[in-house]
Amino acid sequence: MKKVLGALLGAVLAMPISVLAAEPVATAAVPAVSSGVAGQLTQLVFGLLLVLGLIFLLAWLLRRVQQAGPAGKGQVIEIVGSRALGPRDRLMLVQVGNEQILLGLSPGSITALHVLKEPVQVPSTEKPTPEFAQRLLEMLGKDQKDKK
Known part of the structure; x- marks a missing residue:
């Protein structure tokens, strides 16, 4: 755009004064250049919004x-x-079907250490952990049960 404006300015300065007074063509060419830039800018913005x-x-x-997809139903492998x-x-106890395998995990390797003949029964004493929002409300002392 600077080249176009520079060429127009050079052409206008090189013309004699009588030609400038007779032809107002140079003023009509300047809006055409700016509307082209506005059109390009509009096209750029619409393209960006489309992408x-x-x-x-x-x-x-x-x-x-x-x-x-399946959300955990029918999983064959479970971490015990x-x-x-x-x-x-770390050590991991993994259950595959009816078989439990003790795995050793280290950076870059997984080693099967032992296949258990009898599955280890893990007591389910874990209480369900509340959602983050529920815990946050409890910590702030605004338990939802108090609102009822």
């Missing part, structure tokens, strides 16, 4: 497709228990 809309649409579709041995090493 952003497409990104949000694809993200929404991906989320819907992932929710439609886990114990940290160090900052990067």
